Amino acid sequence: MSRIxxxxxxxxxxxxxxxxxxxxxxxxxxxxxxxxxxxxAEGVAASGAEFHRVRSTWDSLGSxxxxxxxxxxxxxxxxxxxxxxxxxxxxxADLPRPDLVVHDGxxxxxxxxxxxxxxxxxxxxxxxxxxxxxxxxSRYVRINPLDPRFLxxxxxxxxxxxxxxxxxxxAFMQGRLxxxxxxxxxxxxxxxxxxxxxxxxxxxxxxxxxxxxxWNAPAQELPVVLVSLxxxxxxxxxxxxxxxxxxxxxxxxxxxxxxxxxxxxDLGELPRNVxxxxxxxxxxxxxxxTAFVTHAGMGSTLxxxxxxxxxxxxxxxxxxxxxxxxxxxxxxxxxxxPQAITPEALWGAVDRVAHDSQIARRLTDMSDEIKxxxxxxxxxxxxxxxxxxxxxxx
Numbered sequence: 001m002s003r004i005x006x007x008x009x010x011x012x013x014x015x016x017x018x019x020x021x022x023x024x025x026x027x028x029x030x031x032x033x034x035x036x037x038x039x040x041a042e043g044v045a046a047s048g049a050e051f052h053r054v055r056s057t058w059d060s061l062g063s064x065x066x067x068x069x070x071x072x073x074x075x076x077x078x079x080x081x082x083x084x085x086x087x088x089x090x091x092x093a094d095l096p097r098p099d100l101v102v103h104d105g106x107x108x109x110x111x112x113x114x115x116x117x118x119x120x121x122x123x124x125x126x127x128x129x130x131x132x133x134x135x136x137x138s139r140y141v142r143i144n145p146l147d148p149r150f151l152x153x154x155x156x157x158x159x160x161x162x163x164x165x166x167x168x169x170x171a172f173m174q175g176r177l178x179x180x181x182x183x184x185x186x187x188x189x190x191x192x193x194x195x196x197x198x199x200x201x202x203x204x205x206x207x208x209x210x211x212x213x214x215w216n217a218p219a220q221e222l223p224v225v226l227v228s229l230x231x232x233x234x235x236x237x238x239x240x241x242x243x244x245x246x247x248x249x250x251x252x253x254x255x256x257x258x259x260x261x262x263x264x265x266d267l268g269e270l271p272r273n274v275x276x277x278x279x280x281x282x283x284x285x286x287x288x289x290t291a292f293v294t295h296a297g298m299g300s301t302l303x304x305x306x307x308x309x310x311x312x313x314x315x316x317x318x319x320x321x322x323x324x325x326x327x328x329x330x331x332x333x334x335x336x337x338p339q340a341i342t343p344e345a346l347w348g349a350v351d352r353v354a355h356d357s358q359i360a361r362r363l364t365d366m367s368d369e370i371k372x373x374x375x376x377x378x379x380x381x382x383x384x385x386x387x388x389x390x391x392x393x394x
Contacts (some may be wrong), residue, residue, distance in 0.1 A: 002099040008036040009107035013299040020207035023047040024376035121179040135192040140318040203373025204302035212281040223290035228257040230295040235261035246343035310353035
């Protein structure tokens with residue numbers, strides 16, 4: 001049995017795959033501690049891991065100020081992430097030394113620092129597209145390398161990383177110091193996936209989320225369409241009002257997850273075939289859904305692929321645009337311009353993806369690949385391989 005510490009950042013899309021991995025490691029008898037902000041306590045408890053609460057510096061930020069690693073926000077986000085890393089290191093440094101650290105690769109920089117301090121191997125989880133010389137997010141995220149703000153931020157990061165005894169700042173930033181990088185995507189969904197020989201693609205790790213409650217399916221035999229813009233960029237009451245009103249008398253049952261920034265009562269009287277909530281147990285709804293109108297966040301995208309639900313992608317930010325382009329390019333659904341959505345365009349897309357046999361075939365192929373990738377079981381195999389190697393060396 002190994003003592004394994006998982007470290008997760010703010011962000012359901014980053015935490016959720018780690019919960020599934022934690023649950024599998026607990027099932028295999030390992031001593032698992034999961035350090036994360038308080039809002040994830042229920043999910044950690046459901047995994048069986050021991051929860052270690054941390055205080056995030058982002059808790060004091062408004063929902064519109066949470067850093068996003070893309071576009072114009074990138075430089076600011078990197079500075080905030082450095083501050084978050086320092087705060088997390090301070091809170092977690094006194095934990096008993098584990099045999100291995102598992103942490104989010106995109107945002108969880110403190111896992112890299114603490115693994116180095118403790119002189120233990122680390123495994124990174126990447127719940128989004130990864131990059132190399134053959135493909136990266138530069139098409140969607142543009143940074144001027146001569147921007148004084150960028151140069152100053154990189155100077156701050158480099159100074160801190162070196163103060164922790166890590167001389168190769170480039171390797172630190174890219175996650176190349178880890179013993180393994182687990183990518184929770186099917187390899188074929190990753191652009192140029194065949195070129196990523198130094199990454200392990202285990203497919204989606206979908207944790208049990210029964211703790212989120214149940215969804216009572218409608219009694220009438222209408223096909224279900226789920227509508228959600230995710231948990232961050234969802235303050236669009238006019239969009240949800242348009243969806244609800246245009247669904248009236250259409251042969252669909254609509255389930256809308258509108259988030260915390262839109263009050264359901266402000267949507268007015270909903271048609272009989274429309275229900276709206278701040279949140280829904282997404283997996284439970286997707287199991288019954290015929291189509292998914294989605295922001296194309298990677299977590300939602302992968303759940304839709306696993307359950308073979310065709311998507312209408314309405315991306316709200318850079319990473320989601322990359323996901324939406326991949327959905328379109330692989331023929332797994334359609335993409336709509338979020339700034340130019342009309343009822344006709346929306347429902348036309350819903351009807352097309354729901355009845356397209358080619359999309360259905362491609363979704364079946366993707367779902368088969370996901371099953372073969374083995375998700376949490378494959379991830380746990382990698383962790384055990386590394387802890388076994390580490391114990392032999394010690």
